[in-house]
Amino acid sequence: MDWISKIPGIETSFTTIDSHTMGEPTRIVVEGFPELEGKTMIxxxxxxxxxxxxxxxxxMLEPRGHRDMFGAVITKPVHPEADYGVIFMDSGGCLNMCGHGSIGTATVLVETxxxxxxxxxxxxxxEAPAGLIRTTIKVENGKAVEVTIRNVPAFLYKxxxxxxxEGYGPITFDISFGGSFFALVNADKLGLDIVPENLREFQDLGMALLNKINATMEIQHPELDINSVDLVEFYGDSTQEEANLKNVVIFGAAQADRSPCGTGTSAKVAALYSKGRLGLNEDFIYESITGSLFRGKAVETTKVGTYDAIVPKITGSxxxxxxxxxxIDKDDPLKYGFLMGD
Structure with a gap:
């Protein structure tokens, strides 16, 4: 039955397919979103x-979503080699690239x-604003079992x-690009274990650091119109034997990634490779705050402007x-969503 046509007062409606990638949601809009104009994905x-x-x-927001919701809008691509364009979004805004979202989107495209x-x-x-994302989906009996993404070039920026x-004193970090700019912070040096019990402190510190960086530092991708640090990635010792490190990524409106973060894994792989701590085609296993895992590696070297860069591959399900x-009911006073708390 066509339920939508029977409901009065609808401003608009969307068809979405929801997924999660190793714990992190992606609400993918496949129908209903207005056409987006532009000669590039940016x-x-x-x-x-x-x-x-x-x-x-x-x-993304309540009552349909929540502070930690994540999503994507499927669009027509610009590049002739792309099957679909995709713009990622969260509770705080839109993003240039997302690894877990790419894995979720590829899974949905295959299974539907x-x-x-x-x-x-x-x-x-x-095709995301950051560039082409080439995905290889392992398929068994029509099901997407595993997705490997070949991400855009990643590099250690600073x-x-x-x-x-305030309250922490001087904090030292790297800035690395993995599709978006990340501040990479060693949580062990802060005396913070990466466990759910410490999540609120990571959120508060992460947002404070994000705001400070973007207010006081000049950030500019050498080739793309990307000029801010969008995420803070706290990393530390892993709790699983097979993992190299563990992380929690803070972004958006104090969101915390439940997955190991695909773009964050790319940024970390780039930083490790740049420092000589990871070799070409050497696996790097990243554990999330929920215990889920991504497998990443640098598969080739390249240049981004004057920066030495690598091409990362990330695998997850x-x-x-x-x-x-x-x-969206046109008479609903909360039709465009809201957030509670800070």
């Missing part, structure tokens, strides 16, 4: 931010038949930067959790 992202941010907040599926491997190319944070018809 222009499409800016068009969304200027004209349709109300729909981002409606989809939105791309031609081949076994044992299906190739899907996504090493051993220090910022003064995603699972579809629901198919939704999201409705």
């Amino acid at each position: 222009e499409k992202k800016k068009f969304l931010e200027k004209n349709y941010d109300k729909y981002r907040t409606a989809l 038949g939105m791309v031609e599926v081949k076994e044992p491997y299906t190739e899907v190319t996504l 090493e051993a930067v220090t910022a003064e944070i 995603a699972y579809i959790t629901g198919i939704n018809q999201v409705i």
Whole structure:
């Protein structure tokens, strides 16, 4: 039955397919979002931010979402080699790239038949504002078992930067690009174990550091219109024998990534390779605060402007959790969403 046509007063509606990648959600809008104008994916992202941010907040925030919701909008691509364009979003805004979101999107495209599926491997190319994301999906009996993404070039941007944070004093960190700019902070040196019990402190410190960096430091990608640090990645000793390190990533409106963060893994691999602590094609296993794992490695070297860079590959799995018809009632005073607390 066509339930939507029977409901009065609808401003608009969206079809979304929800998934999670190693614990981190991705709500993927497959129908209903207005067409996004732009000659590049960065222009499409800016068009969304200027004209349709109300729909981002409606989809990500309460009562339909929550502070830690994550999503993506499927668009027409710009690059001729791409199958789909994708713009990622969270409770705080839109992002240039997302690893877990790419894994979730590729899984949804395969399992819903939105791309031609081949076994044992299906190739899907996504185009994000940060560039082309080439994905290889391992398929068994129509199911996406595992996704490997070949990310955009990643590089260590600044090493051993220090910022003064009230209540903590000077904090030293690296800034590394893995699709977005990350501040990489050693949590062990702060005396903080990466466990759920310490999450609120990571959120408070992460947001304070983000705000300080973007208010006081000049950040500029040498080739793309990306000029801010969007995420703080705290890392420390792993709790699983097979993992090299453990992390928690803070971003958006004090969101905490439940997965090991694909772009964050890319940024960390780039930093480790730059410092001579990880070799080419050497596996790096990253554990999340929930205990889930991503496998990453640098597969080749390249240049981004004057920066030495690597091309990272990240492997993980995603699972579809629901198919939704999201409705916005034109008379609803909270139709574009809200957040509670800080």
